[in-house]
Amino acid sequence: MYFCENFKSMDISTIEKTLLNLSLEERLQVLTQLFPQEKIVFSTSFGQEDQAILYAIASQSLPIQIFTLDTGRQFQESYELMDLTTRKYQITIDTFFPKTESVEKLVKEKGFNSFYSSVENRKECCFIRKMEPLSRALQGAKVWITGxxxxxxxxxxxxxxxxxxxxxxxxxxxxxxxxxxDELNQYLVDHKIPQNPLHKKGFISIGCAPCTRAIAEGEHPRAGRWWWENSQKECGLHA
Structure with a gap:
């Protein structure tokens, strides 16, 4: 059993037991009830999972702050979905960008596509474009919701x-x-939730444009991410 200094009366097993066997909507409702005075945030990359959670938040007008990380290398389809989503649900989504000086230094020293050269270079790029902005986005938050x-x-x-x-x-x-x-897909269909058109073209997990390709039938869903390297296919956000 784990406790944190700020929430000594709230441990992981208690929260988990409370959330199990609830619907997505109920799980999110309960979180706002368990932490009524705390900053709760949801990070979205506008993938299918994130679109489902975003709908559940917006449709209930829950007091959960929504943010996204713009790496500067996104697909145009992703930007279009961002705009469509904010208009459809009339919500505000905070966007966090990488620090300009860090990107300029990386490009000056290693070029625009250094991430193809090695896993270390790719992780460096992910840190600058994702990890550091995430740290700023999570400042002051006590609950972080993911997809x-x-x-x-x-x-x-x-x-x-x-x-x-x-x-x-x-x-x-x-x-x-x-x-x-299958459960996720049914939820998206039932609630007519907008999705990235790239999903229908074989892009299951969508990240930065130069780091994502469509997958073939039978391939692992994350095989299209950083396809040129053998790794756990993670950028570090959820390591």
């Missing part, structure tokens, strides 16, 4: 619905961790 699902990758297979992030000193909640892809 992770256990089926997405081996690294996520055993992730629980509730985690304590010791480094960031906050609860990380994965409300879709136990959902199957």
């Amino acid at each position: 992770l699902r256990a089926e997405q990758s081996e690294n996520r297979a055993n992730m629980p619905i509730v985690e304590w992030d010791e480094q960031r000193q906050l609860f990380k909640i994965n409300p879709l961790i136990d959902w199957t892809f």
